[in-house]
Amino acid sequence: MSRARTILGIFLLFLFLFALTGERPFASHLAYYYDILINIGINVILAVSLNLVNGYTGQFSLGHAGFMAVGAYAAGSWSEHLSPGLVNFLAGSNGVLTFVLQPFPFLQPFAFPTAVADNLALIVATMFGGLLAALAGLAVGIPSLRLRGDYLAIVTLGFGEIIRTLILNIDFLGAARGMSVTGRYTNMFWTFGFAAVAIYVVLGLVNSTYGRGFLTVRDDEVAAEAMGINTTKYKVIAFVVGAFFAGTAGSLFAHYAGFLTPEGFNFFKSVDVVVMVILGGMGSTTGVILAAALLTILPEVLRALAHTDFVPAAQKAIEGVIPIHLPPLQGLLENRLILYSLLLIIMMLTRPQGLFGDLAGSRKRVTSSASK
Amino acid sequence: MDALLKVDRCTIRFGGLTAVSNFDMSIGNRELVGLIGPNGAGKTTVFNMITGVYQPTEGQIFLSGDRLNGLKPFNITAKGIARTFQNIRLFASLTVFDNVRAAFNLHLKHGPLHALTRGPKFKREEADIGAQAMDLLKIFNLDRFRDVMCKNLPYGDQRRLEIVRALATKPRMLLLDEPAAGMNPTEKGALMTLIEFIQEKFDISVLLVEHDMRVVMGICKRIYVLDYGITIAEGPPDEIRRNPKVIQAYLGE
CATH class of the missing domain: 3.40.50.300 (P-loop containing nucleotide triphosphate hydrolases)
Structure with missing residues (x-):
């Protein structure tokens, strides 16, 4: 019964998302909002996957942008260099599919219409990006996960910077010129589809006896080992799964923006994601999703606010009362980093457990419904 | 001998x-x-x-x-060989029930993929683990604390919970x-x-x-x-x- 309802729920969700899909509005007034929504989806994937590492497993990683970069550039070059030939080979006018379908004229319409081909290309590229990022996660994770706390943070930070510098020096990937990705296939459906998969995987893992291992690693590594839990294995799994989804987010970004620069994946991008995780509450998936959405919208709202007449007027009014020169409020509102820091300080002082607070609260509900 | x-x-x-x-x-x-x-x-x-x-x-x-x-x-x-610790080392952010269930991890027959697909094998094993954990808690009279965060237990009960958790590894x-x-x-x-x-x-x-x-x-x-x-x-x-x-x-x- 509850299973049937779950399936129905997922089905309806997908139907809703299909309704959202449509054509990507390139040059209408809707483009801006579409853009924000896609960015929310990508940030949700990033934050939820980093939460598995930083929140549930308690390993502080600062290299998420590095994994995202691996996924973005891998998927980008796949679409640019490898995929066209393959698609042509499979579905081109002289391709395998045309040849196979030739004796069946009534099947001709299925010979890869463009829309299907685009979507397929996106999935394949995204899986490719995700897998390469997961490999990178494995390569970084195995040697560095014997480190703890600050040391691990430094190593992952170093990894992110290495990736960025490598890309900066690889001509094939466009180096400092950046790399364009012509196939801008990313749409609402796949962005939120992958976000849903990321959420499902993280929650599914954590809410099981198998996944309770992640939580025990965070709570007490020595006790976890004494209870027969292979802590290294769990850390590596968390790292690899986290890296995989960071890679898929990178691919979706690459096929949305259509242009990649190494600077887009610098340290500050990692910090953005870490801030989402901390703001949402380490180990609370609901909170982290909300924080990702909030922090994507916030700079846009603030930018809009900064350009109203109200702000300079307010500044003038304040300076009229107290005789000091304030820093330009407009600039303050436009600079999200200052606000992020303020937000974090306020959060840590008032709600150190994150937006949704109580770790167990969000988890227990899921656990009890899963065990029914 | x-x-x-x-x-x-x-x-x-x-x-x-x-x-x-x-x-x-x-x-x-x-x-x-x-x-x-x-x-x-x-x-x-x-x-x-x-x-x-x-x-x-x-x-x-x-x-x-x-x-x-x-x-x-x-x-x-x-x-x-299972052990307890001189200074109590429970999994502080887990409930009493989850602390015990975590110790069953060792004998788990399913892996991450089963946890994701939630098939009958997974459900059966989870139910089995839940029942065994409850049995253990009942023996030690801790079952009434099932959903309490373990850090909120009285000191003596924390000590006993540590023993229960160790016994759960069989x-x-x-x-x-x-x-x-x-x-x-x-x-x-x-x-x-x-x-x-x-x-x-x-x-x-x-x-x-x-x-x-x-x-x-x-x-x-x-x-x-x-x-x-x-x-x-x-x-x-x-x-x-x-x-x-x-x-x-x-x-x-």
Whole structure:
């Protein structure tokens, strides 16, 4: 019964998302909002996957942008260099599919219409990006996960910077010129589809006896080992799964923006994601999703606010009362980093457990419904 | 006697310091053995050596003939040695129920993919683990705290929960590290009954490290005495009580 309802729920969700899909509005007034929504989806994937590492497993990683970069550039070059030939080979006018379908004229319409081909290309590229990022996660994770706390943070930070510098020096990937990705296939459906998969995987893992291992690693590594839990294995799994989804987010970004620069994946991008995780509450998936959405919208709202007449007027009014020169409020509102820091300080002082607070609260509900 | 646990002339050195030297120990099936000694005698070091936290510099350790040297702590737990800690180490952010269920991880037949697909095999095993965990909690009268965060439990219950969690790994041998620490005389009495009960009910061997003489003398059939890393005496409680070396180690000359 509850299973049937779950399936129905997922089905309806997908139907809703299909309704959202449509054509990507390139040059209408809707483009801006579409853009924000896609960015929310990508940030949700990033934050939820980093939460598995930083929140549930308690390993502080600062290299998420590095994994995202691996996924973005891998998927980008796949679409640019490898995929066209393959698609042509499979579905081109002289391709395998045309040849196979030739004796069946009534099947001709299925010979890869463009829309299907685009979507397929996106999935394949995204899986490719995700897998390469997961490999990178494995390569970084195995040697560095014997480190703890600050040391691990430094190593992952170093990894992110290495990736960025490598890309900066690889001509094939466009180096400092950046790399364009012509196939801008990313749409609402796949962005939120992958976000849903990321959420499902993280929650599914954590809410099981198998996944309770992640939580025990965070709570007490020595006790976890004494209870027969292979802590290294769990850390590596968390790292690899986290890296995989960071890679898929990178691919979706690459096929949305259509242009990649190494600077887009610098340290500050990692910090953005870490801030989402901390703001949402380490180990609370609901909170982290909300924080990702909030922090994507916030700079846009603030930018809009900064350009109203109200702000300079307010500044003038304040300076009229107290005789000091304030820093330009407009600039303050436009600079999200200052606000992020303020937000974090306020959060840590008032709600150190994150937006949704109580770790167990969000988890227990899921656990009890899963065990029914 | 066919030994379940056999420690064969183990020495452990940290730099120039010999924490335990030439330690021999042999514990049979279903035996309740004590390990005592003054502060800093090396009792916990012996514990950490048996459970794989430290590797012995020399000597070997066997569990029913299997060599334990070089194994990681989680491997040793899988072989059948479970332990508690001197300072309570529960999984603070988990509930009482989840603390116990986490210890079943070891015998899990399903992997991450089963956890994601949530098939019948996964559901059956989860239900089974839940039932077993509840049974254990009921035995120790902790089932009423099922959904309480373990950090909110009273101290004595936390200690007992640690024992329950260790038993959930289905050990053949249970190592208790100062379970009576911080307990009042009534609680200590209850603990003694509890340890004897566990030994019989679960049909396992118990090695007890303890400071409190009354507890150790009261329930252990055999006692090892360590002082400065050296075994100074071994035998039944009555002998140990009269042993001049032991009296000297505890009371001075």
